[in-house]
Amino acid sequence: MRWRDRYGLRRRRGARVAKFDREATDADVETLIEFAKTRRGVEFYVEPETFATDTTAVAVAHDGEWTRRRVGSPAVIAKVARDLALPVYDVQLTGYPARMRAYNERRRRAQDGDPV
Numbered sequence: 001m002r003w004r005d006r007y008g009l010r011r012r013r014g015a016r017v018a019k020f021d022r023e024a025t026d027a028d029v030e031t032l033i034e035f036a037k038t039r040r041g042v043e044f045y046v047e048p049e050t051f052a053t054d055t056t057a058v059a060v061a062h063d064g065e066w067t068r069r070r071v072g073s074p075a076v077i078a079k080v081a082r083d084l085a086l087p088v089y090d091v092q093l094t095g096y097p098a099r100m101r102a103y104n105e106r107r108r109r110a111q112d113g114d115p116v
Contacts, residue, residue, distance in 0.1 A: 024054050024070035029080060035059045035067050036084050044081050044088040045096060046074045058091070064103025 036042040041062030049055045053070070057077040060066045071077045074090075081088035 022054075022070070024072035024076070028069040029071060029076060031067065032057060032059050032069050032071070032077070033080060033084070035061075036080075036086060039065065042084075042086055043097070044077050044086060045091040045094070046071075046077055046088060047091050057088075058096070058100075060097055060100050062099070064097070064099035064101075064106075066100050066103065 032044070036044075036059055039061035042059050045058040045060065047056040047058065047068075055071055055073050055076075056068050057071045058066055058068045071080075078088055
């Protein structure tokens, strides 16, 4: 019997060997969708599964603002990207966009009290 939910996150019982800190949920995927719908120029970057964390995706907006959420598998975020007509990249092949680093730097400076 195959268990499925809205985004296809659930897998066959007992099929997963690794024990993650927590698995992806519908709320994780819905957060990425809401981020993409409320910002311009969003692209998705898929990060591989690790020993401790399920596959994640980073949504990056045109200004570098970003959010990261668990997605369960690359197929899940590929479907979301296709439904939203947005690009999706493998971060191991492309790396993160420069605008994301610039956004992080602007936030760090603002927190430190430096003029932007």
